[in-house]
Amino acid sequence: GEESSILTATPTFSMYSILAKTLGIPIVNVGRNEANFEIDISAAQDAINQTKNQTVKVVFVVNPNSPTANALTAKELEWLLSLPEEIMVVIDEAYFEFSQTTVAEQLNQHPNWVILRTFSKAFRLASLRVGYAIAHPEVIINLEKVRLPYNLPSFSQAAAKLVLTDRQDVLSFIPEILTERTKLFDSFGEISALQVWESTANFFYARLTDKGLSLLGENLCQEEGLNNFMQQLKNQGTLIRHTGGGLRITVGTPEENQRTIERIKGIFNN
Structure with missing residues (x-):
């Protein structure tokens, strides 16, 4: 039968593919335009249309991308907006505080989208492993079902609350x-x-x-x-x-x- 897979565009943050491989989930990798590192949208759409052996269920993108540092283009965003609701779109905005651009305004119209943020970059709490997701309530409920019971130490939570309270000073640099x-x-x-x-x-x-x-x-x-x-x-x-x-x-x-x-x-x- 068909297998569910994830889609990424390389080069990009490698952990999505590494974790998928660890869990036995097939990975579909497409390339990027060498001039501006825009996703090869034609290849990505072909991969989604190809359902003979596996079905793409999740598309991972990083905005701005790592390690190439480019933000999503209008063409890429248009393509992501066109994807059907049965495909989850995960947009990693780890560098949001530096790019100062977000696609969060799209969440109301796209309940299949998830935006990821972290305290590891601008907030400088990398060793404490604090992050969060912004998504439709139903998506959050499902994430809660698979969240590990001890996934975030109390010290990490306290540090995150502290930097949020003092975020103007923390982010002043x-x-x-x-x-x-x-x-x-x-x-x-x-x-x-x-x-x-x-x-x-x-x-x-x-x-x-x-x-x-x-x-x-x-x-x-x-x-x-x-x-x-x-x-x-x-x-x-x-x-x-x-x-x-x-x-x-x-x-x-x-x-x-x-x-x-x-x-x-x-x-x-x-």
């Missing part, structure tokens, strides 16, 4: 991050060895250009070059992530960002 994001993107534009995409999150996604690869060594492929570059930065005390076929570079303080740019330029002798 965000304007500086957004300003630094713009400045950092401009600085990346001066480094021809890197291709860096615009960001609506608190990090950037980058790949090496042909020039960057040649400066790092002869006959290096992209993955080898990225590992080489990441290791050189690590040796100087700057940590970035090699994930999703590229590099994820976090926006830090003005001093951290300046140091990162100087070290990158030093590697490529800019």
Whole structure:
């Protein structure tokens, strides 16, 4: 008979696929446009229309996406809105406080949608594992049926309540991050060895250009070059992530960002 599956568009947050695989749930992966990392909507719709062996029951998207930092486009949103109610649409807005855009206004008209948020990013409670879902009451009732009885320690709950009470102070650093994001993107534009995409999150996604690869060594492929570059930065005390076929570079303080740019330029002798 038919199997139920989930659909994701890679590169994206990997845990949805990892957890699905752990539970024995089939995963349908589609690609993204290499220019702007928009979901390959044609391939995604084809996967949904294909019901011979498995039926897509849940579509996972991240807005803005991780690690590519791009927000949902109008075309992507239009496609998500067109999906039938029997398909659950899960939209992860982990970086909402940095993107300052949300699709929460769509929930009233789309009871099959679930929006996920977290306290791990802007609220800086990553080690406490606090998050929440925004969804139709019936969806929440069903989630409660499968929620583990000890899923959130009392300390984590107390910390979440505290940062919500003092959220204006806790989130007061965000304007500086957004300003630094713009400045950092401009600085990346001066480094021809890197291709860096615009960001609506608190990090950037980058790949090496042909020039960057040649400066790092002869006959290096992209993955080898990225590992080489990441290791050189690590040796100087700057940590970035090699994930999703590229590099994820976090926006830090003005001093951290300046140091990162100087070290990158030093590697490529800019």
